[in-house]
Amino acid sequence: MRLLMLAGILLLAQPQNNANALKIMYHKDTIATVHRTEFTHPFASLLNQDQYDQLVDHIAQKVDRAPLNAKIDDQGAIIPGKNGHKLYRSAFKNHFYRYYYSHGSAKMRVPLIKDYPKVDAELLAHICVQRISSYATFFNAGNESRAHNIDLAAKALDSHVVFPNETFSFNQTVGMRTKKKGYRSAPIIVRGEFSEGVGGGICQVSSTLFNAADRAGLKIVERYSHSRRVPYVPSGRDATVSWYGPDFRFKNTYNQPILIRAHKYGGSISFALYSSDMINVAPRKVPGASTHLPKEIHRKKESLHSSQP
Template sequence: MKTIILSFVFASMTLVNSDGDAVDELDRKDFKLSYLDEAFINDAKLEVEMDVLEEKVRKDPTNAKLNDAGEIIPEKPGQRLDRYKFRQLFQEYFYTGKKLTTELPVEKVYPRVDSELIAEIREQKIGDYVTYFKPSNKERSHNIDLAAEAINNHVVFPGESFSFNNVVGKRTEKKGYKRAPVIVKGELSEDIGGGICQVSSTLYNAVDLEGIQITERYSHSRRVPYVPPGRDATVSWYGPDFEFKNNYKRPLLIRAFAKDGKMHVSIYSSDAL
């Protein structure tokens, strides 16, 4: 990742990266409150500028997770603009106009899930469910695999709620989802993301445990073949969602895989629930 440098040269403040390419340029007069005799910083404009810089330097952290072999892939910290330090640098530039070149201040952003936590909560399997699908239906199988990947390694902390729609996100062609059979008002049709209700239904049956509160679940308008009657959980981006709340005192780890016609969800936690 390129380092961004701040270059303060009297009336202008130029932001360049480590290659010397200009990223942005600030003019002192643009941040001055003109109706005052004495120069004061227009704080609203400075906040907007910091938002712009934040977009350019922000790097989201990556949670630790398990690979297919069950090995821990360590977390990676991210970064964001250090607004406090940047404000100090800008004030020095604004009020003195002295020439100053310095690295744009950033601070680390740490992930919620680190290797230590993953190692602790993968110890005990507390829920497990398997459903089956036809691998020959390539589009539907592809959608199931994408949705399973989206919820795999997701950690639900104590007192936290899980929303299938929020975690998986909107199902679009841009994200790789394909048209496949869906049930709409009791009738079979085709739509982008068809098949993912098998993932939400498998998850529902895996988390239907004493310490987990199902807060939102809807059945399809007609029976589906992959779970017993009344054991499904239909989802739609503009409609039903599947949600549950972790009432245990320990985090929960979701492991989800779709392979060779098998949709498998397991729920893990630490020994001390």
């Protein structure tokens, strides 16, 4: 047994013979060079599936390109989406097996399959017809960091489409709020409530969207209020969010897709929800937000990790 183990170790320790290697090409570049012995169990002439799976994942990370959904610009014009592509895994497997179970060297180009955008220009043109709901809230535009964060989140939500029976997640759609993504620390005090953290102001975005979704009659799946009242929406009409905590989610219970339009202008953030003219909306009555700007006081070294009001 020890002799067999020693033989396996010596086999693995031998330098690879590039004459028997497989070159994997992406366009004109060699993105990987592998050898049969790297994928063979040391004590049996069997393919090491774990090693093969690691190779496939490594190749996919290098070649996959996500498609871009169609969007609507500030002038209302539709910007067409773009196709992406991803590793054609079954075709790659066939190429690799052909090399693995033969002799000598080989070269293969990474097989790709088109990845189409979920939202194309035709769909947007179909569902931007009828406005089914809208809601706006107001803030002090003089707080530049907070206003900047609100603008970033609004842009992440603009032109997002929620399909029938699909559940929208604020956190998943906007993504993690980090400095790397451009979010700033926005310390504020609202009616004696201190808060400070990267992404401050995001909860005003989620709260505004909640009221627009609720007004449209959509099913609210998950929504949490702040521990204390916030001034930009009526009492009990807020939706606090945090990447590692609360989320705001709603389900599209209609038979038509819902288009989210988000717009930050000056000291206001507004959402308008659209769909096709075939939708039968069952709206709810929702109180409007006050146009009175909340008093904001800057204070350093104050941090809030649970939410960003």
